[in-house]
């Protein structure tokens with residue numbers, strides 16, 4: 382059903398395919414950039430991706446302003462400040478993020494500071510605080526999950542003040558998302574599975590929540606179909622470039638979907654569990670997804686049921702009576718989790734992920750204050766959250 | 775003869791602006807009064823620092839109203855505050871009218887981006903819960919049902935608060 386009103390915004394240029402990276406110098410030139418600064422991490426550099434990156438600039442006449450390859454797994458304001466000063470010193474004029482969620486968020490943070498000519502990120506934290514067009518930002522994801530290459534958000538922790546600063550602004554949208562299969566080939570199986578389930582939960586949550594709209598739906602179901610077709614192959618046969626590129630596309634599509642229609646309780650619980658027990662985001666998504674759907678079932682049975690077509694295919698969908706489709710959708714996701722668990726040991730409950738039972742009430746309390754719950758179809762209170770956590774334990 | 779092109783100054787939506795201003799006063803006083811009596815609201819806002827300010831504003835140039843947290847209650851500041859720690863925007867007069875009258879709930883208004891926020895996202899989740907409680911006390915259930923995802927229970931205390939708001943609470947803000 383068409384919502385009475387909606388908005389959809391995605392100005393990010395998508396460049397996807399074989400040797401896509403080699404287009405980067407010309408794309409930067411179109412953006413008016415001459416000295417890009419590269420933000421990446423040790424894992425990416427160690428996998429040889431930075432070398433491929435530098436090679437793609439060969440004979441382009443362009444200078445890479447600096448390469449910072451020491452972003453930690455959790456983006457922090459200290460690192461953002463450090464990169465900002467290098468950016469200024471080397472007179473860079475644009476940013477390239479080469480990495481996963483933390484690297485991308487860090488680059489967005491640097492872009493805030495260099496654009497606003499400031500050294501205090503906290504001043505710009507929150508929703509819609511930013512008001513200036515930023516420096517060109519190109520994102521090259523090396524994981525297929527966060528969707529950060531097409532979203533309006535970034536999260537950076539302030540270690541000194543011990544807080545997580547969220548940023549949300551359309552100005553944070555990168556100019557280009559560049560998907561090159563070479564960039565995800567080396568991602569280990571477990572990380573591949575976890576990030577894939579993050580993308581999956583972006584698509585699924587965006588399809589069932591209150592802000593869904595025909596545009597975000599189209600991206601969400603396309604992403605789900607690609608993930609279901611490719612995820613097991615990507616985990617068991619990581620060297621398959623075709624499959625890797627498919628997963629990268631699905632992740633970006635899921636990112637576009639949820640950047641326009643938000644996520645829900647699965648993410649609220651995942652953020653809370655991540656903050657308190659340091660469960661990796663993708664692992665948390667894998668654990669909570671079926672329970673979040675089950676919780677929302679009374680409010681959006683029809684939408685969850687429709688997902689069966691995209692998850693299980695037309696034959697299963699046609700065979701399943703309408704009244705059973707929503708439950709079947711959840712069953713298929715449970716089965717997918719089992720298969721991933723067998724393939725690479727991705728945890729399917731909180732205990733396996735190292736959470737102790739005494740933490741559950743603290744997680745529940747944090748979850749109901751997470752902004753992700755606002756667009757969830759069902760109003761989750763602290764008792765509901767605790768009940769879901771106990772099931773997922 | 776050459777056609778003359780002149781700038782056009784659009785009119786003012788007097789009636790809708792007036793209604794919004796009145797609802798702002800009623801809502802502001804209801805916030806002030808309810809925050810003194812309702813335990814749940816007091817618990818919700820206990821995490822906000824003292825002196826924390828909040829405004830609701832009609833964009834781009836419409837009426838606005840402010841609230842300030844003082845002694846664990848929300849004080850109605852009318853149009854005294856021009857800026858605040860946390861701001862809630864209505865995108866235009868029509869959207870504000872729709873939400874204030876109240877034909878549309880805050881979740882739907884957020885979803886349709888008729889209402890948006892500036893500032894700490896965590897405050898937004900607390901604020902929407904407080905708003906739901908205030909609405910459920912102000913309006914009868916058949917209206918509230920259409921506006922919120924889950925109607926908070928109308929306890930005996932809240933029924934009493936409703937009577938108080940309708941008689942003296944809104945008038946006095948106590």
Ligand SMILES: [Fe+2]
Nearest residue numbers: 527579583648
């Ligand atoms: Fe996510």
